[in-house]
Amino acid sequence: MRRPRLETALWSAAGAVGLIAVWEALVRVLDVRPMVLLAPSRILSTFVDDPGPYLQDSWVTARHLLAGLAISLVISLVVGAFLAAVRELEHLAQPLLVLIMVTPWVAYITSVVLVVGGGQPAVVFLVAFVTIPAFVYATAEGMRGADPAARELFASIDASRWEVLWRLRLPSALPSIFTATRFNVGLGLGAAYFAEGAALRLDGLGDTGRRAAAFSDGEALWTTILCAALLGIAAQVAIAALERWLLRWHQSQR
Amino acid sequence: MSASVTSLVDGIRVNGASKRFGELDVIPPTDLVVAPGDVVTMIGPSGCGKTTLLRMIAGLEAPTAGAIVIDGVSPGEARRHKRIGFVPQAPALLPWRTVEDNARLLLDLNRSANRGSGNDPLPLLERVGLGEFRGAYPHELSGGMQQRVGLVRAFALGADYLLMDEPFAALDEITRADMRHLLAELSEPTGAGVVFVTHSLAEAVFLSDRIVVMSPRPGRIVGTVGVPLPRPRVPELEDTSEFFALETQIRAMLLAGAGR
Numbered sequence: 001m002r003r004p005r006l007e008t009a010l011w012s013a014a015g016a017v018g019l020i021a022v023w024e025a026l027v028r029v030l031d032v033r034p035m036v037l038l039a040p041s042r043i044l045s046t047f048v049d050d051p052g053p054y055l056q057d058s059w060v061t062a063r064h065l066l067a068g069l070a071i072s073l074v075i076s077l078v079v080g081a082f083l084a085a086v087r088e089l090e091h092l093a094q095p096l097l098v099l100i101m102v103t104p105w106v107a108y109i110t111s112v113v114l115v116v117g118g119g120q121p122a123v124v125f126l127v128a129f130v131t132i133p134a135f136v137y138a139t140a141e142g143m144r145g146a147d148p149a150a151r152e153l154f155a156s157i158d159a160s161r162w163e164v165l166w167r168l169r170l171p172s173a174l175p176s177i178f179t180a181t182r183f184n185v186g187l188g189l190g191a192a193y194f195a196e197g198a199a200l201r202l203d204g205l206g207d208t209g210r211r212a213a214a215f216s217d218g219e220a221l222w223t224t225i226l227c228a229a230l231l232g233i234a235a236q237v238a239i240a241a242l243e244r245w246l247l248r249w250h251q252s253q254r
Numbered sequence: 255m256s257a258s259v260t261s262l263v264d265g266i267r268v269n270g271a272s273k274r275f276g277e278l279d280v281i282p283p284t285d286l287v288v289a290p291g292d293v294v295t296m297i298g299p300s301g302c303g304k305t306t307l308l309r310m311i312a313g314l315e316a317p318t319a320g321a322i323v324i325d326g327v328s329p330g331e332a333r334r335h336k337r338i339g340f341v342p343q344a345p346a347l348l349p350w351r352t353v354e355d356n357a358r359l360l361l362d363l364n365r366s367a368n369r370g371s372g373n374d375p376l377p378l379l380e381r382v383g384l385g386e387f388r389g390a391y392p393h394e395l396s397g398g399m400q401q402r403v404g405l406v407r408a409f410a411l412g413a414d415y416l417l418m419d420e421p422f423a424a425l426d427e428i429t430r431a432d433m434r435h436l437l438a439e440l441s442e443p444t445g446a447g448v449v450f451v452t453h454s455l456a457e458a459v460f461l462s463d464r465i466v467v468m469s470p471r472p473g474r475i476v477g478t479v480g481v482p483l484p485r486p487r488v489p490e491l492e493d494t495s496e497f498f499a500l501e502t503q504i505r506a507m508l509l510a511g512a513g514r
Contacts, residue, residue: 149346156312156340157411158333159363167363171350249350249391 034218043226046219053208058227060204064120064192065235068127069184073177076132080139080173081165090140097133105130105191109198118200126195131184138180142173175250178243185235193228205231263326265289266311266415266447271320273306279472280306283320286466286475290325290414293441293448295458297504298468299512304451305343305419307473311449312340312417324415332415336360336367339408339446341418345400347392354379354388357406375410382406382436398429402436409440415447422457431489434460438487455501460487465504469511476511479504 020040026032027039034042047054083090105126112129113122146169154164196206205224212220266288273281281303288294296304309315311322313329324332332338339360347356357375361368379385382402392400401421408416422430434457441448452458458465465479481500483491491497 147344147346147348149342149344150348152309152314152342153340153346153360154363155314156333156338156417157336157360157364157367158330163363168348171348174350247350249393251393 035213035216035221036218038218038222042219043222046223047226054205054223054227057203057205057208057224058231061189061192061196061206061228062231064123064196064204065127065185065188065231068124068192069131069181069188071124072128072131072184072188073135073181075128076135076139077170079132080136081143081169083136083140084143084169093136097136100129101133105194106198109195112195113199120201122199123192123195123201123204123206126191126199127188130191131188134180134184134187135177138176139173142176143169145176146172175247178239178247181239182236185232185239189228189232189235193224263323265292265325266449267323268307268311269321269323271307271310271317271322273303273310273315274318281310282472282474284473284475288415288447288449290447291445293450293461293463294466295450295452295462295464296466296468297452297455297458297508298473299470299508300453302468302470303473304468308417308419308449308451312338314340334364334367336364336369336411337414339411339413339416341404341408341416341421343420343423345392345397345404347400347403349392351392352388353384353390353392353395353403356392356403357410360407360411369412375406378406378409378440379403381440396429398425398433401425401433405433405437405440409444412444413446415449416441418448418450420451420453422452422454430454431456431492435487435489437461442486455504456492458504459483459497459500460492465500467504467507467511474511477507479507 024039116125193206196204197210201207205228209221209224268286270283272283298304310317313333322329422433462481467477469476
């Protein structure tokens, strides 16, 4: 049975309030050091005291995330379409995709900076680079999973390859692409935060967070962490809304 | 198309076409003619190759040897000119398209080959009782309703030939009966040639001008039976003794073809 939306929202809100309450209580009762974990009330007061820099940093990180994901998605749609069409290509690409997925970014960020340059290019590159495998797999699998009977139907009137791709394979891949997007937002946000701190950039949540950590400034560090988390939640909400609209025909939305 | 004169190239002509899948002999060299406007049913046990034969006629599968010609051109050419309306076994509706957009699908693809004679799907949807559902999505429809959209989609093409691959196989018995009555009602006025694959005796007798009976694999044609029932075919025909006699005759041929 499907619960009414309001009830679902109430339960989620109760969960959030509970989490914050436990967090606050733990920090106070155990007297945790600010660098380890900062109480929500102090994060809030740090942010409210001077919200400008945090908002600006959040905006910078949001742009990095968006640009990286957009570039990655475009590349992955093209690559995924080819992989879906030619099995051999997929086997050929497999080692590279797995390598991208399993190699820690920390290890190769220096090379990235040396190759594409420090600052924004390095950050956007890393976000795009690490999110490509999930997008490519989702695109290739979704496209290949297009209904065989529908493919015959398209063939029966000699629909062009472009029509098959655009009107059958791409819509068939949308549900899995959305799933990959939800996964990639978390991954990309982590990559952006890390790369901003590591790529000699002088703004962005990651850079402010790295410097705060270097100066043992727990307040600033945890405020950037919370801003990053809120950014991730906002992105997930936006994706869910887009999904509900674009996939209104799909069983996951019923 | 002039219906009065049937030349040597008119209609679907299967000339000694055969099909092997590796070592597997699916269809031995086969001859079959479907004249323009003829309704021919291929009936046979599951796996006898009747679907393969239909797919070869549709140009979705190439014969291993022999040839198939449709109104003087190859099946591939016929496909390119949208002269074939294909109805697959599953309705194969696109879930992201509404009922109306699904009914229009074949008109939306390969548009340059559309013919003036293409039908507007809306009146057809009305006729099959789906007018109110034109804005609905496929998941909101029952199986029978989905297959009705599949029929409208093929008829909207206004093609000269309709090739149907057990389109009602997945439906319950009552819905199946409704569907064959509806199909006769839709196809009789169009004058389109129909090749219909089924393993239902009632569907074969009710719909056809001729019934082609096939043996188990390799699917040989064991006989052809003309159906002299009057047109238009009405549901009441199914209770007549002629109808029963034809069903009995076909059943006997199927059993004999299976070597029993």
